[in-house]
Amino acid sequence: MKGGDVSSISPLVSFVLGAAMATVCVLFFMSASPTRRLADISAFSTGNGTQEGLHLASAANHDNGVADGDTPAAEVVTATPAPAPAPAQAPSPWGDLEEVLQRAATKDRTVIMTQINAAWTRPGSLLDLFFESFRNGEGGVARLLDHLVIVTMDPAAYEGCQAVHRHCYFLRTSNGVDYRSEKMFMSKDYLEMMWGRNRFQQTVLELGYNFLFTDVDVMWFRDPFRHISMAADIAISSDVYMGDPYSLRNFPNGGFLFVRSSAKTIDFYRAWQQGRWRFFGKHEQDVFNLIKHEQSAKLDLAIQFLDTTYISGFCQLSKDLNKICTLHANCCVGLGAKMHDLRGVLDVWRNYTAGTPDERRAGKFQWKLPGICIH
Numbered sequence: 389m390k391g392g393d394v395s396s397i398s399p400l401v402s403f404v405l406g407a408a409m410a411t412v413c414v415l416f417f418m419s420a421s422p423t424r425r426l427a428d429i430s431a432f433s434t435g436n437g438t439q440e441g442l443h444l445a446s447a448a449n450h451d452n453g454v455a456d457g458d459t460p461a462a463e464v465v466t467a468t469p470a471p472a473p474a475p476a477q478a479p480s481p482w483g484d485l486e487e488v489l490q491r492a493a494t495k496d497r498t499v500i501m502t503q504i505n506a507a508w509t510r511p512g513s514l515l516d517l518f519f520e521s522f523r524n525g526e527g528g529v530a531r532l533l534d535h536l537v538i539v540t541m542d543p544a545a546y547e548g549c550q551a552v553h554r555h556c557y558f559l560r561t562s563n564g565v566d567y568r569s570e571k572m573f574m575s576k577d578y579l580e581m582m583w584g585r586n587r588f589q590q591t592v593l594e595l596g597y598n599f600l601f602t603d604v605d606v607m608w609f610r611d612p613f614r615h616i617s618m619a620a621d622i623a624i625s626s627d628v629y630m631g632d633p634y635s636l637r638n639f640p641n642g643g644f645l646f647v648r649s650s651a652k653t654i655d656f657y658r659a660w661q662q663g664r665w666r667f668f669g670k671h672e673q674d675v676f677n678l679i680k681h682e683q684s685a686k687l688d689l690a691i692q693f694l695d696t697t698y699i700s701g702f703c704q705l706s707k708d709l710n711k712i713c714t715l716h717a718n719c720c721v722g723l724g725a726k727m728h729d730l731r732g733v734l735d736v737w738r739n740y741t742a743g744t745p746d747e748r749r750a751g752k753f754q755w756k757l758p759g760i761c762i763h
């Protein structure tokens with residue numbers, strides 16, 4: 389991995405690295421190959437209602453310039469010809485975002501969001517594991533999929549999303565970053581991408597929606613909302629949880645983040661974005677750490693750090709399957725390693741859900757340890 393020598397990075401950054409690598413590694417696996425996507429989609433198309441989406445997406449594809457220079461010549465030759473002209477441009481710079489949010493939101497205007505690119509949408513990819521966790525989950529967690537908005541950053545991912553899910557949004561980028569190619573950790577484009585995601589979250593708040601952002605390498609076994617306090621303006625998962633949910637000493641992980649839309653949280657996001665220039669060159673999660681004290685005091689903002697007993701990850705693994713709600717493949721570098729360990733986790737989970745109440749209570753089912761990252 390070109391992203392580099394993990395050991396030479398400061399401890400704080402290396403916490404961030406786990407989450408960040410999910411994005412970086414997948415970008416690496418993406419082959420900006422417009423010809424392949426139709427085959428990918430037909431392989432797992434659900435048939436219904438996707439046709440229209442495909443046409444729109446194709447139009448968007450041409451609209452948004454497959455303008456990279458790296459597409460191999462052979463693929464250019466076989467590229468499908470441009471279909472009908474692009475649909476009329478929506479007046480809002482966010483296009484149909486409001487429509488998608490409205491469709492997916494709960495009655496109290498909450499959406500679940502994740503963000504993906506093309507490699508995640510392939511059969512057998514992380515997106516499959518993500519969906520599988522919901523479907524094998526307990527207590528109605530599968531119903532939460534109705535409120536999931538999948539944000540895609542390239543046309544192929546958008547089409548892949550349309551084939552398997554109802555609420556897809558294509559985030560058109562205006563900053564000139566081609567999201568399909570590999571971004572080296574902490575490179576200029578990488579920062580642009582992570583800050584872009586942050587800015588997008590602010591927009592969702594400004595439109596009046598609460599969101600729970602989840603990385604796609606988070607497995608959802610039970611409804612995590614029951615552990616998010618009514619009193620919290622922001623609830624964020626912990627790489628390391630120290631025992632007090634409101635202590636700012638906990639180590640946050642933005643890969644699982646709930647934010648309630650309010651004037652306070654929008655101000656917090658403004659300060660967060662400004663922090664980009666105040667602490668020039670920093671990653672957005674570092675800036676969160678740098679401003680959390682002053683801003684939570686200034687804005688009277690309640691930041692809840694989620695207990696890893698329930699909202700867990702490989703960094704600090706919850707070993708109690710009776711309690712766990714979500715499990716994030718953090719502190720884990722490399723797509724292959726994540727997939728390997730998450731498959732193992734799902735295997736154990738399936739056995740657990742088939743167990744009798746007595747077996748479950750007695751702790752008969754345990755994660756298989758160690759994996760590549762999980763321990």
Ligand SMILES: *[C@@H]1O[C@H](CO)[C@@H](O)[C@H](O)[C@H]1NC(C)=O
Binds near residue numbers: 436437
């Ligand atoms: C497919 O579409 C038809 C009519 O549009 C609908 O009745 C049917 O339930 C849909 N099937 C699925 C699997 O969505």
Ligand SMILES: *[C@@H]1O[C@H](CO)[C@@H](O)[C@H](O)[C@H]1NC(C)=O
Binds near residue numbers: 732735736739756
């Ligand atoms: C699941 O249960 C089956 C049948 O008891 C067993 O053979 C298998 O090893 C179990 N898998 C895991 C991952 O524990």
